[in-house]
Amino acid sequence: MITFLGLIVTILVIVAVARIIRILELTNQLSPAPAEEISQKDNNSQGNLSLFFLFAFMIFIFYTTWRYAKFMLPVSASKHGVEIDQLMNVNYVLIFVVFFVTQIALFYCAWRYKHNTNRRGEYIPENHKLEVIWTIIPTIVLGGMIVYGLTVWNNITQSDHSKDNAQKIELYGKQFNWTARYAGKDNILGHAYFMNINSNNPLGVDSLDPHSKDDVLTNELHLKVNQPTNFYIRSQDVIHSVYLPHFRLQMNAVPGMTTQFYFVPTITTAEMRKKLKNDKFDYILLCNKICGAAHYTMHMKVVVDDDVQYSEWMSKQKTIGENNVASTTTSVENVVAVK
Numbered sequence: 001m002i003t004f005l006g007l008i009v010t011i012l013v014i015v016a017v018a019r020i021i022r023i024l025e026l027t028n029q030l031s032p033a034p035a036e037e038i039s040q041k042d043n044n045s046q047g048n049l050s051l052f053f054l055f056a057f058m059i060f061i062f063y064t065t066w067r068y069a070k071f072m073l074p075v076s077a078s079k080h081g082v083e084i085d086q087l088m089n090v091n092y093v094l095i096f097v098v099f100f101v102t103q104i105a106l107f108y109c110a111w112r113y114k115h116n117t118n119r120r121g122e123y124i125p126e127n128h129k130l131e132v133i134w135t136i137i138p139t140i141v142l143g144g145m146i147v148y149g150l151t152v153w154n155n156i157t158q159s160d161h162s163k164d165n166a167q168k169i170e171l172y173g174k175q176f177n178w179t180a181r182y183a184g185k186d187n188i189l190g191h192a193y194f195m196n197i198n199s200n201n202p203l204g205v206d207s208l209d210p211h212s213k214d215d216v217l218t219n220e221l222h223l224k225v226n227q228p229t230n231f232y233i234r235s236q237d238v239i240h241s242v243y244l245p246h247f248r249l250q251m252n253a254v255p256g257m258t259t260q261f262y263f264v265p266t267i268t269t270a271e272m273r274k275k276l277k278n279d280k281f282d283y284i285l286l287c288n289k290i291c292g293a294a295h296y297t298m299h300m301k302v303v304v305d306d307d308v309q310y311s312e313w314m315s316k317q318k319t320i321g322e323n324n325v326a327s328t329t330t331s332v333e334n335v336v337a338v339k
């Protein structure tokens with residue numbers, strides 16, 4: 001009720017302010033102020049303030065860039081990430097060049113061409129040449145950026161991954177955690193069906209499917225360095241998003257469908273810790289789609305191992321067969337048979 005009253009008061013205040021502004025405008029029109037000559041002194045000080053603002057602004061830009069550079073991501077830990085970083089850097093350079101040229105020109109001109117009683121302004125109603133230049137150049141530059149961006153994205157998502165026998169890992173999101181499922185020795189993920197979902201079987205894996213016997217469920221994502229990996233991404237409830245910032249990787253998890261992302265991790269956790277001189281550094285998988293009240297808690301630790309570490313870790317994990325999830329499983333065939 002109080003919120004509702006607050007809303008009404010706010011709306012009334014906005015309406016009142018708008019009416020007052022309108023009345024002031026009308027009274028101004030009724031009694032036009034005598035054309036008052038602004039003093040040269042005022043013009044000078046406004047012009048100088050523009051120049052001062054330009055310097056202060058530039059110092060602020062350089063300071064914040066330097067001060068917060070540490071929050072930038074470290075080098076990409078995946079093969080395709082290098083391409084993404086290149087794309088990003090090209091964009092940064094372009095944006096910075098345009099930014100500096102336009103901002104310096106803006107405030108410099110405000111200072112250089114401040115009002116001067118001894119100078120007449122020139123009246124230029126239109127200039128076709130100028131308009132053509134400032135339409136065509138941005139069109140070419142922006143068009144180039146779009147083509148470059150699309151090419152990079154296509155390279156990343158559409159190359160032929162079937163040849164290199166990528167390791168298959170399912171990433172399953174639900175409010176509010178992630179589960180990883182490794183395809184096991186046969187590198188085939190067993191079939192999963194939502195009717196099978198229960199507390200023992202959070203992904204609804206069909207344990208009657210022979211391919212699911214050797215699948216492994218984990219709450220921590222271990223990747224083998226330089227091993228091509230294909231994520232199969234699913235969601236149980238709402239749209240989530242698999243986001244691995246250090247690998248420059250993001251793909252939505254959409255209920256009712258499987259999305260994919262192929263990539264190759266190139267830097268182990270130990271190597272990255274050395275690079276960053278930070279013994280506590282860990283890669284992380286975050287949900288990057290606001291998916292509910294506890295969205296911010298939805299993440300999973302990611303570890304990139306070398307071959308030995310990976311085999312050691314994997315040997316400690318239990319397969320679905322060993323965990324005996326079968327007790328409550330409904331296979332798709334059975335469901336169809338019941339009908």
Ligand SMILES: [Cu+2]
Binds near residue numbers: 291
């Ligand atoms: Cu989420």
